[in-house]
Amino acid sequence: MLQPSSATGSYPDPAPLLEEACAARIGDVGAALAFALARLGDFSTRVPMLVTPRRWLSEHGRPYPPAILKEAGLLLVVARNEADALWAMEQGLRSGAVAGVIGMIEQATLTQTRRLDFAAREGGCPAVLLRHREGGLSAARRRWRIAAMPAATQPLDNRAPGRWRVRADLLRRRDGPPGGWMLEQDDGTNRLRLADRLADYGLVADGRTHAAA
Amino acid sequence: MVERGPRGLSLRALNAAARGRGLSRGQSHADARAILPTLVSHPAEPEREAEALARLALWCERWSPTVAIDAAMPGLEGLFVDIGAGAHLFGGEEAMVAAMHRSLRRAAVPACLAVADSPGAAWALARFSERPRTSVPPGGTRDAIATLPIDALRVGGEIVALARRFGLRRIGDLYAMPRAGLARRFRGDKGLALVTRLDAALGIEPEALQPHRPLPRHRIARAFAEPRTDMAGITAELEALADALAARLEPDGVGARALTLAGFRSDGGVTTLTLRLGLATRTVSIWLRLFREKGLDRLDIGFGIDALALSADVVEPLAERQPLLDGEEEQTREDLAELVDRLTARLGETAVLASRPRASWLPERALRWGPAQTAPDPDPSALPPDPRPRPILLLDPPEPVTVLAAEVPDGAPPSFTWRRVTRRVARSEGPERLSPEWWRGSAARTRDYFRVEDEAGTRYWLFRDGLYGWEDQDGAKPPTWWMHGLFP
Numbered sequence: 001m002l003q004p005s006s007a008t009g010s011y012p013d014p015a016p017l018l019e020e021a022c023a024a025r026i027g028d029v030g031a032a033l034a035f036a037l038a039r040l041g042d043f044s045t046r047v048p049m050l051v052t053p054r055r056w057l058s059e060h061g062r063p064y065p066p067a068i069l070k071e072a073g074l075l076l077v078v079a080r081n082e083a084d085a086l087w088a089m090e091q092g093l094r095s096g097a098v099a100g101v102i103g104m105i106e107q108a109t110l111t112q113t114r115r116l117d118f119a120a121r122e123g124g125c126p127a128v129l130l131r132h133r134e135g136g137l138s139a140a141r142r143r144w145r146i147a148a149m150p151a152a153t154q155p156l157d158n159r160a161p162g163r164w165r166v167r168a169d170l171l172r173r174r175d176g177p178p179g180g181w182m183l184e185q186d187d188g189t190n191r192l193r194l195a196d197r198l199a200d201y202g203l204v205a206d207g208r209t210h211a212a213a
Numbered sequence: 214m215v216e217r218g219p220r221g222l223s224l225r226a227l228n229a230a231a232r233g234r235g236l237s238r239g240q241s242h243a244d245a246r247a248i249l250p251t252l253v254s255h256p257a258e259p260e261r262e263a264e265a266l267a268r269l270a271l272w273c274e275r276w277s278p279t280v281a282i283d284a285a286m287p288g289l290e291g292l293f294v295d296i297g298a299g300a301h302l303f304g305g306e307e308a309m310v311a312a313m314h315r316s317l318r319r320a321a322v323p324a325c326l327a328v329a330d331s332p333g334a335a336w337a338l339a340r341f342s343e344r345p346r347t348s349v350p351p352g353g354t355r356d357a358i359a360t361l362p363i364d365a366l367r368v369g370g371e372i373v374a375l376a377r378r379f380g381l382r383r384i385g386d387l388y389a390m391p392r393a394g395l396a397r398r399f400r401g402d403k404g405l406a407l408v409t410r411l412d413a414a415l416g417i418e419p420e421a422l423q424p425h426r427p428l429p430r431h432r433i434a435r436a437f438a439e440p441r442t443d444m445a446g447i448t449a450e451l452e453a454l455a456d457a458l459a460a461r462l463e464p465d466g467v468g469a470r471a472l473t474l475a476g477f478r479s480d481g482g483v484t485t486l487t488l489r490l491g492l493a494t495r496t497v498s499i500w501l502r503l504f505r506e507k508g509l510d511r512l513d514i515g516f517g518i519d520a521l522a523l524s525a526d527v528v529e530p531l532a533e534r535q536p537l538l539d540g541e542e543e544q545t546r547e548d549l550a551e552l553v554d555r556l557t558a559r560l561g562e563t564a565v566l567a568s569r570p571r572a573s574w575l576p577e578r579a580l581r582w583g584p585a586q587t588a589p590d591p592d593p594s595a596l597p598p599d600p601r602p603r604p605i606l607l608l609d610p611p612e613p614v615t616v617l618a619a620e621v622p623d624g625a626p627p628s629f630t631w632r633r634v635t636r637r638v639a640r641s642e643g644p645e646r647l648s649p650e651w652w653r654g655s656a657a658r659t660r661d662y663f664r665v666e667d668e669a670g671t672r673y674w675l676f677r678d679g680l681y682g683w684e685d686q687d688g689a690k691p692p693t694w695w696m697h698g699l700f701p
Contacts, residue, residue: 025669025671027667027669027699029606030604030606030672030700030701031701035701045545047549061607062606062607063605063606063607064698065568067603068605068701074568075565075566075567076565076567076582077564077566078566084559087559091555091556096548097548097551097552150670151666151670154642159640161664161672165670
């Protein structure tokens, strides 16, 4: 279960460019959001920024920072429409004042995504577009499909879900072959980490974690 | 305009045509109708009059920042404009009054103007002079008001009637009277009031004006010879004003947290645009960019603007900010504040949000979203972050869920239906019990939260509102199930 699933390339490190993350099913939005946050930079000095049309919030709920960000805050921009949301994303990326920008934007043309990619590279700031539908033309450098996976077993209660686990499939990338990885909740920060790396630090074969992990 | 007084209806205000036929203020309505049967009268509306006067006061700020509303004498309301230090900017007092008169007439305000050394004399001349506009040269006040009736001294009708009985009709008659005797002649403090008012009018006794709103310390105004009717002209003027304001702020060592741009329209209106900043600054380029992004076209310039004022309404010392040891961190903070300002200027204060923790265990209350621009004021009673698992997306309000009866009364359900899709629960953890906050006096019930995972691996946060066999007694509703959030 912990074997890296058909990973061919190496897991790409977060970089200041535009990526796209699509939730595989409707219930995977939470997983996709957690993944998108994991693709941003360091939260110790800068805060992440989330841009969303108001409609998205009423459909999927409000981001709840205590779950994922232990200390850092979150800058939430609620735009009236997608045009305003794209503008806000670009401003955030260009300013370089945030750890990264996540946009819940469904309709973005090729030109608009290319503009966002430029802005991300100019401001040195990672950007993730969170979408439902795959496909469509886009200038995103990487395209991910995110699905929630059954959680790890809790060491003390095998009927309870333990750490979150998320499967991330890299469908398209420009700098290497695609691949698939499993990510797991990090106990210290609550962010998602590559499960394979954690295996070096105390994960044993049956998936249980030592208390020291 | 008529008003209801102790002796029936009386005239409160009248137009020139009525005055020309011998009617006067304070006359009873019945007498007036007898003199002029065709008199058209309306009940007076003091509230609307006061409102109009306040609007006019705002507009008069183009001439001077000190504008006081004078409403001490009902029916004789007016405005005081302190032009003391600024008249030379408009070409001297005479030219300034002429310009004021012209622009007031253009705005269809039939005003009488007077300039004098003291507010009292100006008041008297504006109301009792024959000419619509009077300008008294410095030192000429005594002669200028000598021929005016005693009413012009802003004293009550009782004193005027008494003075008439003594044969005192004009202000000039009072000059010759011994002052001590004058004060004694009237009973009580009435004599004193007359003397005080006389001294005030003659400028012997200083009189302070109460500006109708606090004077902005940092304000730059500029009047144009020709009204500006296009945005390009206004933008150019704004740049000049911003430079001047920044120069004004510099010696005080402060930066602006809020700026107001006021445009004075030639038709008598005022249009304003207010800007708020997250961090105080006096960098002109930042102000100008924020004004541009907020949209200067939100200024309603009508048929043209003939004066523009830029004021820093809220200022903050710039040096007071604690410099951090790490220069880079400080830079990030400033960058973030600037970003937030720009987003707020365009999208509005309610669109750019930051969360603040609040002292509550209820998840929907534990976090409050507020404008990111206002300085975060941490709630001292806020709890440390909850170490228990919390969802990444919180549904607000929670959505109803239909549930098959649980195997254990207090346990998690074996399956549930949310948004018309039924999910089978594979694993679950709970309950995590949250008691209602009784001190808030709500009728809320105890909640039992469950973290459940369906067979596909999606994790949900469900809760049951109410306890079986406890909170469903006495005709209360049976416990209900709700979906409150999604985990990654």
